[in-house]
Amino acid sequence: MKDTPSQELLTIGQLSQLTGASLRSIRHYDEHGLLASVRASNGYRMFPEKAVTQVKQIQRMIATGFTIDDIRGFPDCMLLIEGARSCDQITDVQRVRLEAIDRQIADLEKRRARLIKTLLEGAVPPVE
Structure with a gap:
């Protein structure tokens, strides 16, 4: 049997580079419960790879005119699937x-x- 690799965690800088979102925006999304981060031993935020999709979806929704509060009320499927209907x-x-x-x-x-x-x-x- 083949071992499944553990999911790689991204730094906030990596997440910013992959999504084009600013560090400030990512922190804001995280603080409002739209992203799930963990703290590394040095105290830095670390994000799962799925956060790339989540940030892109959040950016799309904000560009459409939704607020963070609106988005927090949306079903999880809308944040977990890029381009979700x-x-x-x-x-x-x-x-x-x-x-x-x-x-x-x-x-x-x-x-x-x-x-x-x-x-x-x-x-x-x-x-x-």
Whole structure:
């Protein structure tokens, strides 16, 4: 029988290089329970290889507009499989996030229109 090799642990620097995430971001994800690290004898954080996939997934979700708190509520399968499809359990969260983004866009469009009017008229228009 062949021995199965023990899983290699990555330093935070290695994890950063493999994912493109900053050291600060990785620490933040770890502190919020999105990653599982262990402490080496020197006190440094060490991460399992699966953390590469987890960090990439977290980055994708953040880029989509989700917060760390949102992501903490997602099923583990969404963090453990790179490119994982959304689960039914998070559809409501996605809809709420989309509504928030739509409100931000509407607000920015109003601000843009006011600024254009200010530039054209030379005076700040009254608040509507």
